[in-house]
Amino acid sequence: MLVDFEVIKRAQTGDSAAFNEVVLAYRKRVLGTIARSIARPEDVEDVAQEVFLRLYFSLEQLRTPEVFEPWLYRLTVNAAYDYLRKQRRRMEFRMSDLSEQQVIMADAVAGGKIERDVQYHKKIRESVDSLLGAVSEADRILLMLKEVDGLSLKELEKIYKVNENALKVRLFRARQRVLKAFGAASKGKSPDNAG
Amino acid sequence: MRGSDEERLDALFRAFRDCPTPEPSVNFMPTLWARIESRQRFSFSFRRMAGAFVTAALALSVALGIYLAIPQSNQAYYSQTYIEATANSNLNTADIVGPVLSDLSDPGR
Numbered sequence: 517m518l519v520d521f522e523v524i525k526r527a528q529t530g531d532s533a534a535f536n537e538v539v540l541a542y543r544k545r546v547l548g549t550i551a552r553s554i555a556r557p558e559d560v561e562d563v564a565q566e567v568f569l570r571l572y573f574s575l576e577q578l579r580t581p582e583v584f585e586p587w588l589y590r591l592t593v594n595a596a597y598d599y600l601r602k603q604r605r606r607m608e609f610r611m612s613d614l615s616e617q618q619v620i621m622a623d624a625v626a627g628g629k630i631e632r633d634v635q636y637h638k639k640i641r642e643s644v645d646s647l648l649g650a651v652s653e654a655d656r657i658l659l660m661l662k663e664v665d666g667l668s669l670k671e672l673e674k675i676y677k678v679n680e681n682a683l684k685v686r687l688f689r690a691r692q693r694v695l696k697a698f699g700a701a702s703k704g705k706s707p708d709n710a711g
Numbered sequence: 712m713r714g715s716d717e718e719r720l721d722a723l724f725r726a727f728r729d730c731p732t733p734e735p736s737v738n739f740m741p742t743l744w745a746r747i748e749s750r751q752r753f754s755f756s757f758r759r760m761a762g763a764f765v766t767a768a769l770a771l772s773v774a775l776g777i778y779l780a781i782p783q784s785n786q787a788y789y790s791q792t793y794i795e796a797t798a799n800s801n802l803n804t805a806d807i808v809g810p811v812l813s814d815l816s817d818p819g820r
Contacts, residue, residue, distance in 0.1 A: 548732040
């Protein structure tokens with residue numbers, strides 16, 4: 517736990533300072549999970565704020581502060597999932613937005629090494645984003661939590677409230693689909709050579 | 712081939728994990744609180760609207776109840792029974808059904 521149970525209890529009673537403390541403690545983690553789930557840096561902060569907004573209005577429903585972290589993960593997963601679903605609907609518009617964003621990012625970057633690093637990370641993100649297009653939004657987030665965030669099956673069980681075996685099956689199928697897409701993409705162009 | 716794909720995919724995921732996490736901007740907290748307040752205002756005005764609607768519906772129900780409970784002065788009362796009223800309305804009309812004839816000797820009639 518990044519904050520004491522006492523702080524969460526105070527935040528539940530409407531204490532703004534305690535809520536601020538919770539946000540400051542968890543925002544980096546939430547931003548990281550969202551960044552890896554949606555792979556669009558320009559929207560990460562907006563989705564993270566949505567998570568904390570939902571947290572603020574539903575905090576009083578939390579019965580025990582002990583389950584706060586899996587609960588916050590669930591809120592994060594749901595917000596990322598909602599974003600990805602909307603994203604799919606707005607795909608055509610997003611493509612033009614993205615190209616504009618890329619131009620802005622390219623303009624903003626100064627210096628050779630920084631530029632190379634930024635370009636490398638951008639390509640990694642794009643490769644992962646494109647590979648994860650092979651699975652549903654829900655499986656994409658699940659796969660990210662397991663493979664990239666490194667959550668255990670026990671932790672995922674608490675977040676999803678689904679038994680471990682069902683999660684294993686979902687993860688296996690999702691990974692197989694991604695692997696298949698990866699194999700197909702490798703035939704054209706190796707993602708390892710992307711950077 | 713499959714094994715090498717697995718390893719390369721794991722390597723890609725590792726590289727993805729090492730990508731820097733975006734730092735929260737300086738406006739993160741002010742924007743969050745502005746969004747919270749905006750949502751609160753919206754739900755407050757919605758609650759007020761819903762309250763006003765419920766009050767208006769209650770007042771209307773009470774008014775309707777009172778209106779129905781008060782006997783109306785211009786209400787028409789009928790002193791006759793249904794049979795009497797029917798009989799009176801048929802006084803001037805010709806009998807549709809004539810008297811029954813019991814003479815069966817002439818089948819032509």
